[in-house]
Amino acid sequence: xxxxxxxxxxxxxxxxxxxxxxxxxxxxxxxxxxxxxxxxxxxxxxxxxxxxxxxxxxxxxxxxxxxxxxxxxxxxxxxxxxxxxxxxxxxxxxxxxxxxxxxxxxxxxxxxxxxxxxxxxxxxxxxxxxxxxxxxxxxxxxxxxxxxxxxxxxxxxxxxxxxxxxxxxxxxxxxxxxxxxxxxxxxxxxxxxxxxxxxxxxxxxxxxxxxxxxxxxxxxxxxxxxxxxxxxxxxxxxxxxxxxxxxxxxxxxxxxxxxxxxxxxxxxxxxxxxxxxxxxxxxxxxxxxxxxxxxxxxxxxxxxxxxxxxxxxxxxxxxxxxxxxxxxxxxxxxxxxxxxxxxxxxxxxxxxxxxxxxxxxxxxxxxxxxxxxxxxxxxxxxxxxxxxxxxxxxxxxxxxxxxxxxxxxxxxxxxxxxxxxxxxxxxxxxxxxxxxxxxxxxxxxxx
Amino acid sequence: xxxxxxxxxxxxxxxxxxxxxxxxxxxxxxxxxxxxxxxxxxxxxxxxxxxxxxxxxxxxxxxxxxxxxxxxxxxxxxxxxxxxxxxxxxxxxxxxxxxxxxxxxxx
Numbered sequence: 001x002x003x004x005x006x007x008x009x010x011x012x013x014x015x016x017x018x019x020x021x022x023x024x025x026x027x028x029x030x031x032x033x034x035x036x037x038x039x040x041x042x043x044x045x046x047x048x049x050x051x052x053x054x055x056x057x058x059x060x061x062x063x064x065x066x067x068x069x070x071x072x073x074x075x076x077x078x079x080x081x082x083x084x085x086x087x088x089x090x091x092x093x094x095x096x097x098x099x100x101x102x103x104x105x106x107x108x109x110x111x112x113x114x115x116x117x118x119x120x121x122x123x124x125x126x127x128x129x130x131x132x133x134x135x136x137x138x139x140x141x142x143x144x145x146x147x148x149x150x151x152x153x154x155x156x157x158x159x160x161x162x163x164x165x166x167x168x169x170x171x172x173x174x175x176x177x178x179x180x181x182x183x184x185x186x187x188x189x190x191x192x193x194x195x196x197x198x199x200x201x202x203x204x205x206x207x208x209x210x211x212x213x214x215x216x217x218x219x220x221x222x223x224x225x226x227x228x229x230x231x232x233x234x235x236x237x238x239x240x241x242x243x244x245x246x247x248x249x250x251x252x253x254x255x256x257x258x259x260x261x262x263x264x265x266x267x268x269x270x271x272x273x274x275x276x277x278x279x280x281x282x283x284x285x286x287x288x289x290x291x292x293x294x295x296x297x298x299x300x301x302x303x304x305x306x307x308x309x310x311x312x313x314x315x316x317x318x319x320x321x322x323x324x325x326x327x328x329x330x331x332x333x334x335x336x337x338x339x340x341x342x343x344x345x346x347x348x349x350x351x352x353x354x355x356x357x358x359x360x361x362x363x364x365x366x367x368x369x370x371x372x373x374x375x376x377x378x379x380x381x382x383x384x385x386x387x388x389x390x391x392x393x394x395x396x397x398x399x400x401x402x403x404x405x406x407x408x409x410x411x412x413x414x415x416x417x418x419x420x421x422x423x424x425x426x427x428x429x430x431x432x433x434x435x436x437x438x439x440x441x442x443x444x445x446x447x
Numbered sequence: 448x449x450x451x452x453x454x455x456x457x458x459x460x461x462x463x464x465x466x467x468x469x470x471x472x473x474x475x476x477x478x479x480x481x482x483x484x485x486x487x488x489x490x491x492x493x494x495x496x497x498x499x500x501x502x503x504x505x506x507x508x509x510x511x512x513x514x515x516x517x518x519x520x521x522x523x524x525x526x527x528x529x530x531x532x533x534x535x536x537x538x539x540x541x542x543x544x545x546x547x548x549x550x551x552x553x554x
Contacts, residue, residue, distance in 0.1 A: 266472030268463030360532035369535040373500035388532040
């Protein structure tokens, strides 16, 4: 790719279960040089480890096959590179599955690369410090599920330089998925901190898909979004200096405005002047936004400083089981009956059964999400009791569900709609590892 | 003459999380309201009014060229998404916790 032209890069997924058809539309109509599917979070990574342990061929994103089947023919037709972390805990397995899909589609010669080396389970041990928790790993007292370092753009670039059409990674920093193809297209140096900072801003803005284009934004009467049911995914038109215009397809629903961009610029950011990735410490505090036509916003002014010496590592532990169960009350006196039921649950679980597991009791419709922070005035007549408990054994989790279900006959009048569920949970802590101790490895495959 | 209005009338917001730390980006609709929000929506006030859930230190980063503030709230998510028993373990709704605050506006 030349250094003087505009590079067009889009986002095809902002989380593991994101929609598919906006990604298909983007590749079909967006004239993209690259599309990125960002599909790994702390929980999904831990679930990937668990899936792989159960079946060594699994451990990648469960939607990988469907996404590749829909995207690969269009990506080849339009010369669009596909970059993704859908490898999760098994990038090689994901690459092999992708090659299988490509062959079945007749995409002969498609080049696929996998990036490994983020799994650092073998490099950590009981003495590894978890500084934010103030513990050593061995002191957590829970079973280790997996440990992954965040790799950066530098680890991905050789695969793109070697001509990979599809690059499948596991744990990499989300913005780096975008920085890698941009840096490779423009020949950015790995110590050009200001430009890498600018690329990181673009990656950060795009990485949550529709959160830039009107998703997670609409607030009727205050912030209107046109055709949110068909919200499109974002793309950026990027220049060699890292300045860009972010936009969406004109045919897609949604909105790109200074407001949507501002909300996403600070999303999950702490110090805006020091956004740390493996590539750079980016400075978002100097970013300037300017309107640039319908659903188009120009981004400029980001800064950057040298990258950190250590890489962040997510260490996942078995977190036991989350048990949740609910029952609803409606009509006159609903709130009083739901409150009575909640008191009964606390009495029986704590005093009768002697449970000391963390227990929470909410009144959905009255006091739930914000219940610990403030009381809203309520005359609600349709209230759901929700009981949640973090259980250390299956028996304890089952007990919560049984007790809430038993309210059907033994609790206050008119209770209905019992549901209960038990979800395995993961607890994560951060560690840090010397960059030099981590060795990225790329493998190549051809359809 | 001043009158109370919900912060939602003057600003919009988005909440995010990392572990047990919540962050809320808050932006005024009209630059003329930036200073009054800066004066009235302080970390001390959040701690005072919402301390039941915002248990740790709160920092505010100001971005006047964007009409924005970034509130970073340690120990603000009841343990974080992997430990909290809150239905909204990510604190996605914390943006509206802030927008529900009342501010005094001069007419």
